[in-house]
Amino acid sequence: MALLTKDDLRHQSRFAWLCLAALLAAALALWMIDKRAAAWGTLAAVLGCLGVLLPPRERMAALPMRLRRLPRDLDAAPVLASLLSTPGYGLNWFHGANPYDEVVHLVSGLLAGAVLAGLILADGRPRSAWALARHGLVFGLALAVGWEVLEWALGLIGHAVDTVTDILLTTLGATAGGLLWQRGRR
Numbered sequence: 188m189a190l191l192t193k194d195d196l197r198h199q200s201r202f203a204w205l206c207l208a209a210l211l212a213a214a215l216a217l218w219m220i221d222k223r224a225a226a227w228g229t230l231a232a233v234l235g236c237l238g239v240l241l242p243p244r245e246r247m248a249a250l251p252m253r254l255r256r257l258p259r260d261l262d263a264a265p266v267l268a269s270l271l272s273t274p275g276y277g278l279n280w281f282h283g284a285n286p287y288d289e290v291v292h293l294v295s296g297l298l299a300g301a302v303l304a305g306l307i308l309a310d311g312r313p314r315s316a317w318a319l320a321r322h323g324l325v326f327g328l329a330l331a332v333g334w335e336v337l338e339w340a341l342g343l344i345g346h347a348v349d350t351v352t353d354i355l356l357t358t359l360g361a362t363a364g365g366l367l368w369q370r371g372r373r
Contacts, residue, residue, distance in 0.1 A: 195243035203240055203263035207233065210270045217277045225277030232269040239265055256309035257302070264298040271295065292353045296327050296360020297367070304365035308372065319365045327361025328354070 214229035240262050244255050272291050275281040281288045300323045307314060307322060331354040338344040 191241065191243060195246070198243075198245060198259055199240060200259045200262045202260070203266055206263050206266040206270055207236055207240065210236065210266055210273065213270065213273045213277075217273070222277050225273070228276060229269070229273050232273070236266045236269060253306045253309040257305050258309075261302050261305045264302050268295045268298050288349070289352060289356055292331070292356040293360040296331070296357035296362075297364035298360075299330055299357075300327060300361035300364025300366075301368040302364075303361065304368035307365075308369065314369070316366055316369065319369050320362050323362035323365035324358060326365075327358035330361060331355075331357035 210229060210233050214226045214233060217223075217229060218226035244250055244257070247255065271294055275287055275291055281291075303323060303326050304319055307319065334357065335344065335350050335354060338350075344350060
């Protein structure tokens, strides 16, 4: 059997591919303004996102059921998160006197929470909003703390108020993202 069939391609999210094209355009734009390291980093994100988009996971029996059933609409989530954070790294928008860092943490949390809800709801069993909120809260907190530890290890971390704000916004975003995904799927 072919690695990718026409049926596989028909299942894929056109929006995710459009976002990937925008991410590739961002890499090209960064290259053109001589931000080569950021362009390479963005190209690495493109390759990582291709690893999410291309595999025909619906027919990959080795994958857990929840991953096989994850709605393809959610394939755009990592691409959008990458696209959103690219100017922050490439153009140093994270370090200015602006709310960019906060917006990125909130929206990335929303996207991650939606993916989590998609995975939880993939078994078809109904879940209460409270149950999804709890899962989103714990997941968002773990994701945010993990990210802040990575920032600390790489020497990117700001002051304590920034760290706490980032953790709270990512956690809030993940909680809200899960609830919004559930509401939108009804």
